[in-house]
Amino acid sequence: MSMDITPVKKGEQVHFHNPAIAFYEAIGGEDGMRKLMYNFYDKIYESDIAHFFPQDEEEFEAVKVKNTKFFIQICGGSKVYEDEAKGMELNEYMIRLHDDFSITEKSRIEWLGTMREALNEVKGVDKALIENFWDYLENFSKLTVNTFSDGSTYYAAYTQAEEKK
Numbered sequence: 001m002s003m004d005i006t007p008v009k010k011g012e013q014v015h016f017h018n019p020a021i022a023f024y025e026a027i028g029g030e031d032g033m034r035k036l037m038y039n040f041y042d043k044i045y046e047s048d049i050a051h052f053f054p055q056d057e058e059e060f061e062a063v064k065v066k067n068t069k070f071f072i073q074i075c076g077g078s079k080v081y082e083d084e085a086k087g088m089e090l091n092e093y094m095i096r097l098h099d100d101f102s103i104t105e106k107s108r109i110e111w112l113g114t115m116r117e118a119l120n121e122v123k124g125v126d127k128a129l130i131e132n133f134w135d136y137l138e139n140f141s142k143l144t145v146n147t148f149s150d151g152s153t154y155y156a157a158y159t160q161a162e163e164k165k
């Protein structure tokens, strides 16, 4: 499985498409998504970007729960993250939330590398569906990068593909 990472280019438009519901169904719906995301966050705790996240165990658990809800909804499952997003479109809300942290390309690569490890441990899901989910993460994560090596900050523009009805 390739799960490539392409670099963020400051000022470049980012295009992304929400993950296919077929990925969500194949992974096993809410339970499967929870398993993936809890595994991912356990790895984050051991990663080079652990310091970004709450060190208190209960607070860290709360992030895991909210994160899982987001991914359930963004993949086409139940609208369990709706209230958290305070009426905003989910991706828009997620970009704003990450603006509060100084995220560099290096942190993004660590985040994606950690997710790739977690996805490699998922069993029985078609490779093409994993790639579809990866494609969303790889592109969308560019919008969380707001701090560049010269110390400057920049908030990227984006276009989101229309959902198929």
Ligand code: HEM
Pocket: 049, 052, 053, 054, 063, 066, 067, 068, 070, 071, 084, 094, 097, 098, 101, 103, 107, 108, 109, 111, 112, 136, 137, 138, 140, 141, 144
């Ligand atoms: C595809 C890219 C990403 C997605 C979809 C994503 C998604 C999320 C979600 C759903 C949450 C929980 C939001 C909530 O509190 O309701 C979150 C929190 C967070 N994410 Fe990301 N994330 C992405 C990339 C990154 C990257 C690259 C970093 C780099 C460090 C990062 C750092 C954080 C931090 C620091 C928090 C907040 C933790 C806290 O509440 O203290 N994220 N993210």
